[in-house]
Amino acid sequence: MTIAPDKREALFEGVRVERGETLVLPALDLALTERRIGVIGANGSGKSTFARLLNGLILPSAGRVAVDGFDTKAETRQVRRRVGFLFQNPDNQIVYPTVGEDIAFGLRRHKLPKVEVRARVEAALHRFGLAGFEERLVHELSGGERQMVAFAGVMVLEPSWLVLDEPTTLLDLKNTARVMRTIAEIEQSVLLVTHDLDCLAGFDRVIVFEKGRILHDGTPRDAIAVYKAFHA
Numbered sequence: 143m144t145i146a147p148d149k150r151e152a153l154f155e156g157v158r159v160e161r162g163e164t165l166v167l168p169a170l171d172l173a174l175t176e177r178r179i180g181v182i183g184a185n186g187s188g189k190s191t192f193a194r195l196l197n198g199l200i201l202p203s204a205g206r207v208a209v210d211g212f213d214t215k216a217e218t219r220q221v222r223r224r225v226g227f228l229f230q231n232p233d234n235q236i237v238y239p240t241v242g243e244d245i246a247f248g249l250r251r252h253k254l255p256k257v258e259v260r261a262r263v264e265a266a267l268h269r270f271g272l273a274g275f276e277e278r279l280v281h282e283l284s285g286g287e288r289q290m291v292a293f294a295g296v297m298v299l300e301p302s303w304l305v306l307d308e309p310t311t312l313l314d315l316k317n318t319a320r321v322m323r324t325i326a327e328i329e330q331s332v333l334l335v336t337h338d339l340d341c342l343a344g345f346d347r348v349i350v351f352e353k354g355r356i357l358h359d360g361t362p363r364d365a366i367a368v369y370k371a372f373h374a
């Protein structure tokens with residue numbers, strides 16, 4: 143399912159997004175090829191909308207978005223298999239009552255053999271600090287624990303791209319570090335929307351949104367400086 147990192151590309155061509163009466167993104171043209179891309183900007187500047195365009199959760203009103211050659215509008219299913227999405231609120235994506243069942247859910251849908259499902263779930267539990275949580279009821283977990291379950295459920299499907307929309311909001315220092323360490327290690331191409339500027343150290347590219355337009359697009363250092371200066 144995964145393709146070589148240097149072959150990946152997400153293209154935005156003349157993308158315009160209207161939601162109801164609101165023009166959220168007037169015109170976006172860009173290509174994403176870097177492995178670690180951050181997205182920052184003021185509340186309501188269009189970051190989540192941009193992130194959701196990448197896996198077809200939001201479709202452009204005009205223009206086109208293509209991920210690794212697949213059009214998000216015409217080939218949504220292929221795009222969704224390539225692009226994992228982690229929401230700020232894990233309750234948006236957890237569907238099964240127990241941790242183990244929830245992490246296994248996507249794998250079963252892909253019709254993987256039982257032993258492989260088992261092995262992948264075990265590995266994910268371990269990797270995300272959830273060893274021993276398999277039989278635990280999701281609704282009895284803390285918000286941060288649920289977020290780690292949601293993260294494990296996305297990663298277990300081994301997407302090529304991983305989009306994370308403010309994933310660390312609910313997390314304590316340890317789990318924030320775990321998520322950031324995972325992001326640094328994985329071979330997936332990552333798009334991270336965040337208000338936590340410390341998370342962007344080591345990123346290849348950071349895009350700053352302001353009122354639906356790109357205010358700056360460059361290194362983390364420059365992007366953060368521009369963002370801070372703009373809102374000083």
Ligand SMILES: Nc1ncnc2c1ncn2[C@@H]1O[C@H](COP(=O)(O)OP(=O)(O)OP(=O)(O)O)[C@@H](O)[C@H]1O
Binds near residue numbers: 188
């Ligand atoms: N369904 C909708 N109908 C009308 N306006 C919408 C809709 N969805 C989003 N918007 C508007 O689009 C703009 C961009 O929203 P978006 O969620 O992309 O911003 P954001 O940068 O992610 O904000 P935040 O940092 O607060 O999460 C906001 O002004 C929002 O109110």
